[in-house]
Amino acid sequence: MPRCPLPSEIEEYRDALWQRENTACVDTALQAERFIERVGFTACMTDARQPGPSLYVAVCGRRDAIMPRNVQKDPxxxxTWxxxxxxxxxxxxYYGKLARGKAMxxxxxxxxxxxxxxxxxRREEKKRLSRSALAVLKMLRKEWEMATADLRAGSGIADRKRFMQALDELQMAMIVLPSEVVYQPKFSYLWGLAEERFPQELVRKVDRQTALREIARCFLAGAGLTIPGELARVTGLSRPEAGLGNRALVEEGYAVMVTPGTYRLAALTVAALYERRQFSSLENRRRS
Structure with a gap:
């Protein structure tokens, strides 16, 4: 589906915030971590055809980056990989397959x-997780970290497709994540418990309304303006949930509703855009 064209000043704002400029390419792991911290959340391997920030696009450093069909030969x-x-x-x-299986x-x-x-x-795991996911989780809680093949054997799931679905289910539940990648003697992920790597963040209690508002805030801060369906597509939220988050920002004065479903950062005036552009140019020169 073709994307609705955005005002040029919004595209330039996103260029600066999402590092879609050749003067701000992401090259190292440290730069990638700073990029992720700045944008809050990002896809990994999406290109210009999908909305939202992308590590791949930031590596390319251009707004119109399109991933070729033969990615193995594309530098x-x-x-990015x-x-x-x-x-x-x-x-x-944090890295894993989250809502709707999106790798983020x-x-x-x-x-x-x-x-x-x-x-x-944890108290709802037996009620909400499949039997296969529970079997994988039981094995991981016993061993803490396991390679894919060992985890599959230990959990007793002979069918590969069912095992991979269980892993995806546990990732989307934010219980399990990949903790290491090994290439010898053959390629494999090592899997671990999310609570082991991010204990403080995962025990913090947040109500649903606050979560919707803060995810909407994070996206709008980098996007400058969001159009109908954009936040939902980027995050995996439903459109009604995305609307609740955006309207909460309007109520507190952080955002302005331009038209139904379209929200603009309240502080994003013409003067602010110019100042942001100047600041971004200075930051890019400093990073280079």
Whole structure:
């Protein structure tokens, strides 16, 4: 579906905040971590055809970045993939398949809000998780960290598809995440418990209304303006939930409703856009 064109000043605002400029390309793991902390949450391997911030687009440093069909021979795709592996290994940002199976990075500050919406509390695991997911989880709680093949064997799930679905289910419940990537003797993820890596963030209690508002705030801060359905597509929220989050921002004066479903950052005046652009240029020169 073609994307609704945005005002040029909004695209330029996003260029600066989402690092879609060749003067602000993400090259190292440290730069990637700073990018994720700045945007709050981001997709990993999406391109210009999908909305929202993207690590791949930030690596490319251009607004119109399109991932080629043969990604194995594409240096930017390969570099993004290697950065992803290094970020998983470093463990300073959250990575996993979240709502609707979207592979995303979260800054630690955003983990409590995502968990409030999609996490499964321990007391509800037996009621909400499938038998396969419970079998995988039981094995991980015994061993704490296991390679994919060992985890599958230990959980007793012979069917590979059912096992991978169980892993996806546990990731979307924010219980399990990849903790390491190994390439020898063969490629495999190591899997661990999310609570082991991010204990403080995952025990913080947040109500659903606050979570919707703060996720909407985080996205709008980087987007400048959000159009109908955009927040829902980026995060996996339903459209009504995304609307609740955006309207909460309007009530507190953080956002302005331009038309139904379209919200603009209240502080985003022409003067503010110019100042942001000047500041971004200085920051880019400093980073380079």
């Amino acid at each position: 930017e795709s390969s570099h 290697m950065l992803k592996d290094e970020l998983v290994r470093r463990g300073r940002v 990075f979260l800054a630690p500050r955003m983990i409590p809000y995502f968990r409030a919406l999609w996490g499964v509390p």
